[in-house]
Amino acid sequence: MANMKDVKRRIKSVESTMQITKAMQLVASSKMRKAKxxxxxxxxxxxxxxxxxxxxxxxxxxxxxxxxxxxxxSVLLIVIAGDRGLAGGFNSNVLKxxxxxxxxxxxxxxxxxIMAIGKKAVEFFEKRDYKLIDGFPQxxxxxxLIDTMMIADKVIDRFKLGDFDAVELVYTTFVSVMxxxxxxxxxxxxxxLEYLGEKHPMTIYDPSPEAVFDSLIPEYMGGxxxxxxxxxxxxxxxxxxxAMESASDxxxxxxxxxxxxxxxxxxAQITQEITEISSASLNDNS
Amino acid sequence: xxxFKLRVLTPEKVFFDGDCEQLTAKTTSGYVGILxxxxxxxxxxxxxxxxxxxxxxxxxxxxxxGVVKVSAxxxxxxxxxxxxxxxxxxxxxxxxxxxxxxxxxxxxxSRTEFDxxxxxxxxxxxxxxxxxxx
Numbered sequence: 103m104a105n106m107k108d109v110k111r112r113i114k115s116v117e118s119t120m121q122i123t124k125a126m127q128l129v130a131s132s133k134m135r136k137a138k139x140x141x142x143x144x145x146x147x148x149x150x151x152x153x154x155x156x157x158x159x160x161x162x163x164x165x166x167x168x169x170x171x172x173x174x175x176s177v178l179l180i181v182i183a184g185d186r187g188l189a190g191g192f193n194s195n196v197l198k199x200x201x202x203x204x205x206x207x208x209x210x211x212x213x214x215x216i217m218a219i220g221k222k223a224v225e226f227f228e229k230r231d232y233k234l235i236d237g238f239p240q241x242x243x244x245x246x247l248i249d250t251m252m253i254a255d256k257v258i259d260r261f262k263l264g265d266f267d268a269v270e271l272v273y274t275t276f277v278s279v280m281x282x283x284x285x286x287x288x289x290x291x292x293x294x295l296e297y298l299g300e301k302h303p304m305t306i307y308d309p310s311p312e313a314v315f316d317s318l319i320p321e322y323m324g325g326x327x328x329x330x331x332x333x334x335x336x337x338x339x340x341x342x343x344x345a346m347e348s349a350s351d352x353x354x355x356x357x358x359x360x361x362x363x364x365x366x367x368x369x370a371q372i373t374q375e376i377t378e379i380s381s382a383s384l385n386d387n388s
Numbered sequence: 389x390x391x392f393k394l395r396v397l398t399p400e401k402v403f404f405d406g407d408c409e410q411l412t413a414k415t416t417s418g419y420v421g422i423l424x425x426x427x428x429x430x431x432x433x434x435x436x437x438x439x440x441x442x443x444x445x446x447x448x449x450x451x452x453x454g455v456v457k458v459s460a461x462x463x464x465x466x467x468x469x470x471x472x473x474x475x476x477x478x479x480x481x482x483x484x485x486x487x488x489x490x491x492x493x494x495x496x497x498s499r500t501e502f503d504x505x506x507x508x509x510x511x512x513x514x515x516x517x518x519x520x521x522x
Contacts, residue, residue, distance in 0.1 A: 115522075130493070131486070140400070143399070143400060143401055144399045144400075146397050146402060147397040147399045147467060148397055148399070149469050150397050150457075150465050150467045151393075151455075153457075154455055154467070155456055156431060157430070158430070246400075246504070247399055247400055247469055247470060248469075248470065249472075252504070253423050255507070256500070259503065259504070263500070285453040295500070304427065304428050305428040305429065305430060306427060306429045306430070307429075307431070308415055308416065308417055308420075308426065308429065308431035308432070309416055309428050309431075309432075311419055311430075311433060313416070314430050314431065314432050314455060317416075317432040317455065318432075318455055318467075319455065320453065320469070320499050321453065321454065321455070321467060322468050324399070324469055325399040325469070328399050328400075329399065334442075345390070360472070
C-alpha cells in the first residue's frame with residue numbers, strides 16, 4: 103500500500119504545477135487577444151500599399167530593382183520564431199519548415215543566408231551550420247513599427263547592393279485559436295504584379311512611377327515584417343494557451359488519481375488501526 | 389467648403405478616416421495642397437509637416453516617409469509608416485532619437501549605416517520641429 107505521506111506530497115507538487123500552468127494559460131490568452139487585434143489592424147494599410155504598387159505596375163511598363171527576376175543565387179530567409187518554449191510544437195514546426203527551405207536552396211546550388219527573429223530561432227541557427235547574418239532576440243513582444251522599419255531598411259540596402267537577390271519570409275500565421283500554420287512567403291522581388299496595358303493613364307505620378315514605386319518598398323517591407331511578427335506572436339500565444347490548457351487538464355486528472363490513492367491508503371490505515379485496537383482489547387479481556 | 393474623403397493609414401492603426409476640406413503635404417518636389425476634385429495623382433511624401441483641414445479647423449501632424457494617392461472617385465489615401473499629431477509628439481523621445489542618430493553619423497561607419505542614420509536624423513528633426521505647431 104502506498105505511503106500516505108508520499109502521496110500527499112505528490113498531490114501538493116502537482117497542484118502547484120497546475121497553478122502555474124493555469125496562470126500561464128490565462129496570461130497567454132490575454133496576450134493572444136491583444137496581438138490578434140494588432141495583427142488585424144495592419145490589413146487596411148497593407149491593402150493600400152499593395153493597391154498603389156499594383157496600379158503602377160498595371161499602368162506603366164517600368165523597371166525596378168525590386169521586381170527584377172534574377173537567377174536565384176543567394177536568398178535571404180527571414181525566420182520568425184518565439185522567444186520562449188512551452189508552446190507545444192510552435193517553435194519546432196516553424197524552424198523545421200525554415201530548415202527544409204534553406205536545405206532546398208542549397209541543394210539547388212544556391213546560398214541561403216539567414217536572419218533570425220526570436221530567441222529560439224537565433225539559438226536554432228547558431229547551433230547549426232548555416233550562415234546567420236543577423237539575429238534579433240526578444241523583440242516580438244512590445245514590437246513597434248519603428249523597429250521593423252529599421253530591419254527593413256537594412257535588408258533593402260543589402261538587397262540593393264546585391265548581397266542577395268531574393269528575400270523570403272518563414273513565420274507562423276494565426277488561422278484560429280486552435281490552429282496555427284507555418285508559412286513561407288516571397289517578399290522580394292515583388293511578385294503578382296502584372297502589366298496589363300495602360301488603364302488609368304490619367305494618373306499623375308510625382309516625380310515618376312518608378313520613383314513612387316521604389317519609395318514604397320520600405321513601407322511595404324516594414325509593414326510586411328511588422329505584420330508577420332505580430333501574427334507569429336499571436337500564434338505563439340495561442341499555441342502556448344492550448345499547450346497549457348492540456349497540461350492543466352492532465353494535472354487535474356493526475357490529482358484525481360492520486361486523491362483516490364490517498365483515500366485508499368487512509369482507509370487501509372484506519373482499518374488496520376481498528377483491527378489492532380479490537381484485537382488488543384480481546385487479548386486484555388481473555 | 390467642399391469636402392473629400394481622406395484616409396490616413398499606418399500599419400498600427402487607422403490614423404484619420406473622415407471628411408477633409410484641404411490636405412497639405414510635402415512631396416519630393418515640394419508642398420502640394422489637395423482640394424476636392426483633384427486629378428488622379430500619386431506622389432511620395434518626405435518627412436515633413438502635414439496639415440489636415442476638417443470642419444474649418446486645421447491640424448498639424450509630423451509625417452515620416454509615405455505616399456499620397458488621389459483616386460478618380462475623389463477619395464484620398466495617405467500611406468505612411470509613422471505619423472503623429474503635433475500635440476501628441478513625445479519631444480523627449482524625439483530628442484533622444486536625434487542624439488542617437490547624430491552620434492551614429494559621427495562614428496566612421498559604412499555607407500549604408502551612414503544613410504540609415506541620416507534618414508533617422510531627418511525623421512527626428514522633423515518631429516521636433518513640428519511638435520507644438522497648430
